Amino acid sequence: MIDPGSVLTTDLVGLATTRHAYVLFVLLSTIGLYMLIANENLVKKVIGVNMFQTGIFLFFITSAYRVGGSAPIIEGAGPYVSPLPQVIVLTAIVVGISLTAVGLALSIRLYNEYGTLRADALREVIGDE
Amino acid sequence: MSDVLLALLVTVPLVAAIFPLLFGLRYENAGWPIALAGSLVVTGLAGTLAWEIFTASTETGQRLVHEMAGYPAPYGIELVGDGLSALIALLISVVSVAVLIYSRSTGPGSNAFYSGFLLLMGGLLGMTLTGDLFNLFVFLEIVGLITYALVASDDSGMAAYGALKYLFLGTVGASLYLIGVGYLLVRTGSLNMLDLQARLADIGYTEPLVQAAFGFILIGLMLKIAVFPLHTWQPDAYTYAPDTVSAYISALVSTTAAYALIRISFDVFTVDFFAANQLITDAVVLVASISIVVGSLLAAMQTEIKRVFAYSSVAQFGMIVVAIGLNSRTALLGAVIHLVGHGLMKATLFMGAGILSSAYGATTISDYAGLAKRSPITSGGIAVTGLALVGIPPSIGILGKWYIALGAVESGSWSVAIIIFISTLLTLTYVARIIETLYFNPPEATHEETAASESVEHVAVGDEAVADGGLETRVATERIVVVAVLAVSTVALFASVDLFTELLDPVFGRFFQ
Amino acid sequence: MIEPTIRPLAAVAVSFVAAAFILASGRRPNLREAWTVLASVSMFGIVASMVPGVLAGEVYVTNLGTVLPGVDFVLRADPLGVLFASLASLLWIVTSFYSIGYMRGLDEHNQTRYFASFAVSVASAVGIAFAGNLLTIFVFYEVLSVATYPLVAHDETPEARAAGRKYLAYTFFGGGVLVLAGTVLVYWLTSLAPGAESATVDFTPGGISALANADPTAASVAFIVLALGFGVKAGLMPFHQWLPSAMVAPTPVSGLLHAVAVVKSGVFGIARVVLDVFGPETLADLGPASFGDLGIALPVAIIASITLTVASIIALRKDHLKRRLAYSTISQLSYIVLGLALLEGDALIGGLLHIPAHAFMKLTLFLCAGIIHVETHTDNISEMAGIGRRMPLTMTAFGIAAAGMAGIPLVAGFVSKWYIVIGALDGGNAVFAGVLLVSGVLNIAYFWPIVYQAFFETPDDHDTKPLLEGPFGGRDAIRADGSGRTDDHGTVDIDASVDPDANHEGGVHHAHDDTDEHHDDHHGHHGGPPAGGWPKRNWRGGESTWFMLGPILTAAALSLLLGIIPHTIVFMRIVETIVGNLPGVVV
Incomplete structure (x- = not known):
């Protein structure tokens, strides 16, 4: 568990060494979000969404981790890492894949229709404000 | 027993979603009847759920719980049916049936569509019932x-x-x-x-x-x-x-x-x-208030009819979110009433717009000129529902607004109260335009049929007449009936406060202990 | 004594049902008109049947169930309600016949929509009259706005649509915003009252008791918001602009709705708020001490005084007859509001009695304007010199009603104004009495020339009208047709817009249009006397059809009767009952 407030008070070095997984989560998500907003290529936007979600999955997995914990299977010896986030992430990955599939399918349809994958070009064609 | 009801509400549409595709392999038009049967069953279930909660006198009777796969909470997932979720479930099922009847002749008619439709209904019900x-x-x-x-x-x-x-x-x-x-x-x-x-x-x-x-x-x-x-x-x-x-x-x-x-x-x-977090509360109220004003203004600026209604939703949901931020029992009651009312009204408006666009290709406000004479029932439905949306009594629109405004006054949020009162005029800016165009703008001469029907009228009696049914027969009757019934229901629900308070009182009792 | 009965509901419902029948029989005009007449007569019958009971102290109540906790949807025929309802239903009969003559005479389009909207409008006016609480009145107030919109925009011309938009914006600002806000405030205030079981917005003679002890600031705000909300329909300045614009409507609409039902529903709303929501005693206690005896009603009295003076002055400058009447309406309505705001027994009687008095007189005037329009297509006063030759009966009725407006004895206006002036003096508010007298002079100034020139001048030899012509402040030199200074539309040709005939060339004209008055309608010139001066018509109805003359003479006769024998024709007795029921008001 995180001690609330400690994230802000801990010095950056401490943050990078002990909480690097959370830093990575923030970085990945932000990069993904930036890609979604700033990149005009539809496929890259889809990749951005994926990256954004992957960052979040990482956050969940990290939160389940405990030092010396083993996989949460009944036969093994304890202590176990928390099983709940693992389940959540498994489900979320499935959802994410479906989203990617739908997103790519729509991109293909747009490409067939307008011959471009660029969002700015599409906006111009469609006349979206 | 009753807890199984909750599980059925979610699983029936999800399982039924398989059948249109499955039977679609054999029968081309299997989708619609299956979807209709599915949503009728769901409507029955939702009605039963609401009725059980409505008549229950004990606290456990007013909050039904189903533990999925028998795992107890908090480890397992539970489905919860209380007055609030029952109300939304009822709304979902009723609108589903209405939309399905409406879609019979207009589609999109593929079996995959009806599978999707059922899945969507299942998802919505799941969102409503999950705990x-x-x-x-x-x-x-x-x-x-x-x-x-x-x-x-x-x-x-x-x-x-x-x-x-x-x-x-x-x-x-x-x-x-x-x-x-x-x-x-x-x-x-x-x-x-x-x-x-x-x-x-x-x-x-x-x-x-x-x-x-x-x-x-x-x-x-x-x-x-x-x-x-x-x-x-x-x-x-x-x-x-x-x-x-x-x-x-x-x-x-x-x-x-x-x-x-x-x-x-x-x-x-x-x-x-x-x-404990006044700043967050204030931010919610502020953003939602802006949403009311800006949404209405954007709606008033649109020319395409569906866009008008879309931006109108931005404004109306602003009103609902404001009520959440007001943190008052009265306002929240208004929010729930408006949630249900807005759902019915928007469904009616979009279906009405759908009829006019499929019959006359009318998609912009100016295309609507004079259509009231040719489609009196649909236009009447749009006009009545539009006025209900403005908050003209008697209609469900005024009920929600009344409680949200009263909640704002009670909690002393005067600026919010003023915005909500002014929202009558804001909504009127776009609704009045549509009604005026429908009823009082002369039809554009570019439509050949229009010109023809006009001249017929004048020779005939010197005033309206003719139109009823005439051109509207091109649209399947059940679509018009659905719009008319929903429009009437938005008016009739003016008398529904008891239903809402009865269902919501136990829930709000928990919310505002 | 409170008696549960369906009679109030029946009075409202009969005309809603009639509207449905009218719509259904749109293809058979005679049957359609029969529904209108039948509904108006039966509505009046139902309302009249309650008058004796109400005078004896009965209150007839129909309760339709609960809408909000503590608030029922209830129709309640008390003296005040019966006053307005009997007036509206009586004049609906008069106007129905006139409408038939008018609409057929002009071969108007969309008559089915017109008559149906008319029926719904009257139904909601009676609903307003019988509403038992603020919420119910709000519901009917809004329905009335919706139902009259098609009537205002009836012509479907750009100007009519613009007027319709303006009308909607103003009335919904008054109703959906202000009245709703005021109702919510009252509901909230009464729910806070100590010992109150639930909130209430029910009308109670003398005021809701919980409001007397409520937070004074909030109660004052609630009163002002409600008064202004109803004031929009009552034409209080600065919310009066919709009324002159709405004159593009067909004349029967202007007559019934803009002299009787719509504007009076606004005034009636104020009466309810003053008498039955807050009560004169509570109002006198509210507001800062510097407001004196009138308390929070003082601002309303001041607004009303300003409105009645300024509107009279503007009326002087209008050449278009219906617009002059519109401003006269705005002015006269403020008499009523002023009478109510003075919070004094005699003034209240005067104010309330002016509701029927003004209705009879103004209806006469509007119907006269309408008949002149139908018969001669003349709308501007400057073209009416000598018209007494052509329309002797009409102009006589016009003269009677105009005299009443100015407060000449033996006509209805005198009685009501007398009481208001007495009330103002009794209450020690001589300023307001002075305002009333000045306005009386102005009334004569804008009505007398019309009557005088009709009988004693000829088209070739007459004074220029209107009396005041130069713009205020000496600017704004461009004037189209004498229709006014800043008249929103600059040079818009008003005649064209109120003259639907221009768009209906093929129309079958009425049998009486046998002269050459139509020959030049479509060449820019509208109305005015034909080349050889007005032809002379006899005094036996040769000037028009009895469909229209009958209603005019009825309305004029009613104004005379109310002036001569106010008690015998019941209205005065109803008014005295209303004021007598108020606790703490001395007559």
Whole structure:
């Protein structure tokens, strides 16, 4: 568990060494979000969404981790890492894949229709404000 | 027994979704009857649920619980049916039936569409009934995925564009929601709503992590609800989707997201959270107030009819979110009434617009000139529903507005009260334009039939007459009937306060202890 | 004594049902008109049947169930309600016949919509009259706005649509915003009252008791918001602009709705708020001490005084007859509001009695304007010199009503104004009495020339009208047709817009249009006397059809009767009952 407030008070070095997984989560998500907003290529936007979600999955997995914990299977010896986030992430990955599939399918349809994958070009064609 | 009802409500449409595709292999038109049968069953179930809660006298009777697969909460996932969720479930099932009847002749008629339709209904009901935050995310994404697909089911490129835009923003919204849920999980180790409520109360509401969790959930759901400035996906999606789909998603998808926000705000975070975090409360009220004003202004500026209605939703949901932020029992009652009322009204308006666009190709306001003479029933339905949306009594529109305004006055939020009162005029700016065009603008001469029918009229009696039925026969009768029935129901529900208070009192009793 | 009965509901419902029948029989004009007449007569019958009981102290109540906790949807025929309802239903009969003559005479389009909207409008006016609480009155107030919109925009010309938009914006600002806000405030205030079981917005003679002890600031705000909300329909300045614009409507609409039902529903709303929501005693206690005896009603009295003076002055400058009447209406309505705001027994009687008095007189005037329009297509006063030759009966009725407006004895206006002036003097508010007298002079100034020139001048030899012609402040030199200074539309040709005939060339004209008065309608010139001066018509109805003359003479006769024998024709007795029921008001 995180001690609330400690994230802000801990010095950056401490943050990078002990909480690097959370830093990575923030970085990945932000990069993904930036890609979604700033990149005009539809496929890259889809990749951005994926990256954004992957960052979040990482956050969940990290939160389940405990030092010396083993996989949460009944036969093994304890202590176990928390099983709940693992389940959540498994489900979320499935959802994410479906989203990617739908997103790519729509991109293909747009490409067939307008011959471009660029969002700015599409906006111009469609006349979206 | 009754707890099985909850499980059935979610599983019946999900399982039924298989059949249109399955039977579609053999029979070409299997989709519609299956979907209709499915939604009729669901309507029956939702009605039973509402009736049981309505007549129950004990506390356990008013809050039915089903533990999925027999795992007890907080470890297992539970489905919860109380007055609030029963009301939304009823709305979902009734609108589903109405939209299905409407879609019989107009489609999109493929079996895959009806599978999607049933899946969407199942997802919406799941969102409504679940008592688990992560389960809510899953249903949120099911709803999202199907909606993207249905929006794109019109084969145009524009529809695909609208759907993709919706997909990007919708996914971001759901993911933000997931982050918020993650924070709560990390802090408390629980995902069950009521369990979380107890744990959060122990932890206190001023911890940054808890505040951040609410912030992420709020923004994520606001994206789904389409509150200004997070609404940009919504007009495109509503406009480019097929008429049937626009009617369905405009009535239910944002509505269910708003329901989820109400549920999480008051069942997980509770009123104490709002009281402890005045800044967050103020921010919610401010953003939502802006949404009311800007949404209405944007709606008034549109020329395409579906866009007008889409931006109108931005404004109306602003009103609902304001009521959440007011943190008052009265205002929340208004929010729920308006949630249901807005769902019915928007479904009617989009279906009416669908009829006029398929009969006359009228998609912009100026195309509507003089159509009242040719489609008197549909135009009447649009006019009545539009006025109900403005908040003209007697209609359900004024009820919601009354309670939200009263709540604002009670809690001393004068600026909000003024905005809500002024919203009559704001809504009028776009509704009056449509009604005036329908009834008082001379039809454009470019339509050949128009000219013909006009001249016939003048020779005939010197005033209207002729039109009834005449040209409208090209539209299947049941579509007109659906619009008329829904329009009448928005008026009739003026007398429904007892139903709402009776169902919601126990729930609000918990919310506002 | 409170008696549960369906009679109040029946009075409202009969005309709603009639509207449905009218719509259904749109293809058979005679049957359609029969419904209108039948509904108006039976509505009046139902209302009249309650008058004796009400005078004897009965209150007839129909309760339709609860809408909000503590608030029922209830129709309640008390003296005040019966006053307005009997007036509206009586004049609906008069106007129905006139409408038939007018609409057929002009071969108007869309008559079915017209008659149906008319029926719904009257139904909601009676609903307003019988509403038992603020919420019910709000519902009917809004329905009335919706139902009259098609009547205002009836012509479907750009100007008519613009007027319709303006009308909607103003009335919904008054109703949906202000009245709703005021109702919510009252509901909230009464729910806070100590010992109150639930909130209430029910009308109670003398005021809701919970409001007397409520927070004074909030109660004052609630009163002002409600008074202004109803004031929009009552034409209080600065919310009066919709009324002159709405004159593009067909004349029967202007007559019934803009002299009787719509504007009076606004005034009636104020009466309810003053008498039955807050009560004169509570109002006198509210407001800062510097407001004196009138308390929070003082601002309303001041607004009313300003309105009645300024509107009279504007009326002087209008050449278009209906517009002059519109401003006269605005002015006269403020008499009523002023009478109510003075919070004194005699003034209240005067104010309430002016509701029927003004209705009879103004209806006469509007119907005269309408008949002149139908018969001669003349709308501007400057073209009416000598018209007494052509329309002797009409102009006589016009003269009687105009005299009443100015407060000449033996006509209805005198009685009501007398009481208001007495009330103002009794209450020690001589200023307001002075305002009333000045306005009386102005009334003569804008009505007398019309009557005088009709009988004693000829088209070739007459004074220029209107009396005041130069713009205020000496600017704004461009004037189209004498229709006014800043008249929103600059040079818009008003005649064209109120003259639907221009768009209906093929129309079958009425049998009486046998002269050459139509020959030049479509060449820019509208109305005015034909080349050789007005032809002379006899005094036996040769000037028009009895469909229109009958209603005019009826309305004029009613104004005379109310002036000569106010008690015998019941209205005065109803008014005295209303004021007598108020606790703490001395007559």
